[in-house]
Amino acid sequence: MRSQIPRTEIVLSLRRGFGTQTHTAAKTLHAHLLRTHLLPHSDVHPKLLFLLRDPRDVSRWNSLLATLARYSFHSLVLRNFSLVNRLGLPSDSYSFCTVLTVASSLKAAGLGRQIHACAFRSGWICSIFVCGALIDCYARSLAVEDASQLFDEMAGRNTVCVNSLLGGYVESRLWPEGLHLFRRMHELKLEPDGFTLSAILRICAEAPAISLGLQVHAHLLRRISIINEDVFALSSLLEMYGKCGLVDKACLVFELAGQAKKRDVVLWTSMLNAYGRNGQFAEVVETYEIMLTEGIKPDEIALLAVISACNHSGNVIKGLHYFESMYRVHNLVPGPEHYGCVVDMLCKVGNLKMAWKFANEMILETEGDGDSNTGVSVWGALLSACRDSGNVEIGNFAAKRALELDPNNSGVYVEWSNLCARVGLWNEIGELRQLMKSIYGFTRKEKLEGAHSNSAICLFIDMAILDQRFG
Secondary structure: OOOOOOHHHHHHHHHHHHOHHHHHHHHHHHHHHHHOOOOOOOOHHHHHHHHHHOOOOHHHHHHHHHHHHHOOOHHHHHHHHHHHHHOOOOOOHHHHHHHHHHHHHHOOHHHHHHHHHHHHHHOHHHOHHHHHHHHHHHHHOOOHHHHHHHHHHOOOOOHHHHHHHHHHHHHOOOHHHHHHHHHHHHHOOOOOOHHHHHHHHHHHHHOOOHHHHHHHHHHHHHOHHHHHHOHHHHHHHHHHHHHOOOHHHHHHHHHHHHHOOOOOHHHHHHHHHHHHHOOOHHHHHHHHHHHHHOOOOOOHHHHHHHHHHHHHHOOHHHHHHHHHHHHHOOOOOOOHHHHHHHHHHHHHOOOHHHHHHHHHHHHHHHOOOOOHHHHHHHHHHHHHHHHHHOOHHHHHHHHHHHHHHOOOOHHHHHHHHHHHHHOOOHHHHHHHHHHHHHHHOOOHHHHHHHOOOHHHHHHHHHHHHHHHHHO
C-alpha cells in the first residue's frame, strides 16, 4: 500500500517554517516530490516528515540529502541542494560533502567546480573535509591539475586527502607525480595507510620502481596490522612483484598470506596473473586447481587468467573445460574477453569451425555489452587463421564483421588482401585496393614518404606487393 503525505500537510508545514513569502517555494518542493515519486519511499518518507516539522533546520535537510545519496538518487540530491540554496538556508560541511560524493560518483568535474565556487563563497572551503571531498571529486573525474592545485592550497592536510590525489594520479597513469606525492608525505608528517601503500605499489609495478617497492614491502612487514588485515595491500604487493618479473618473491608473499589465512579470490587471482605474465602457464593451471580444492570460488578474472594460460600453452582441451565450467559449475557469464581467448586458442590449432561457432556465440551473448576492440581482435584472429589455411568463406565473413566494428582498421584490410592473394582472388584484391585508397586517401608515393607508424609501414609493404601485379 502506497502511503502518501497529503498536499495540504506539506504546504502548511512549509509555510509555517518559511513564512508566506516563500509559499511558491513550498509548492515547488511539493510538485518536485510528486514528480519524482519519492513521497511513498520507505526511507525518504520519514526523513521528509522530519524535515517538515522544522524546514529551517539545515541538519534535517542534510539527513534527507544523505538518504537520497545512499539510494543513488543523484539528480534529486543535486536538485534539493539547489533548492536549499534558493531558499536562502546556509549549507554546512555535511551538505557539501554529500553533494560532492554525488559529483564524484558521476565523475563530473564541471559540477565539482561549481560546488567548489559555492563552498568558497560560503567560507566552507577552509574545512578539511570539504577540501578532501573536492579533491576526491576532481581526482575521480581525472581533473588532476585541479585536485593538485587545491591540495597545495590547503592549510592542513590528512592522509585521506593524499589518498584521493594519489588515486587520481594512478588512474591518470601519472607515475612520477604519484611517486613525488608519496615522498612528500614524510615532510607533511603524514602516515601512509593500507590504501596509500596499495596505490604506491601499483605505481611501482607500472613505473617500474622495484627499489621503492621493496621499501614498501619492508614497511608492510613492520606494520603487522596492515599485512595481516589488508588483503588488497597484499594483492598489490604480489601484483608488483609479478609485473616486475620477481615471481619467487610473489610466491613468498602468497605463502605469507596463506599463513595469515587471508588468501581470498583476489589474492589467488593475483598469483595466477603473476605466473601468467612470466610465461609459467603450467603453474597457472596447477595453482588454479589448488584454489578449487581449497574451496575458493573463482570469479571471471581468475577464469580468464587460466583460460589465457591454456591458450598460450596450446592446452585446448583444458581451456575448453574451464570455459564450460564458467556457466555449468560456477554460474558465471562468459564475457567478450573469455570468448576472444577461446577463439584465439582454437585458431592457433587450426580448428576454424569451432572458432567460428564461439565467435558467433559471442555476438549473441554479448551484443550491446561487449567492447568493440575485443570484437575486432576476435574477428581479426579468426581472419588471420583463415589466411593461413586459405578458408575464404569464413575469412570474408570475419573481415566484414571486424570492419563493421572498426571501418578504418588498416590491419584488417591487409589481412583480408593477404587471404585473397593466397587463393588467387586477384579481382577481389583490386577492389580492396581501391577501397583502401578511398578510405585513407593517399598515393603510393605518399605512403612511402609518410610511413612512420607501424600500420602505415605494414600497409605500404603489402600494397607494394600488390602493385607488382596491378602496376
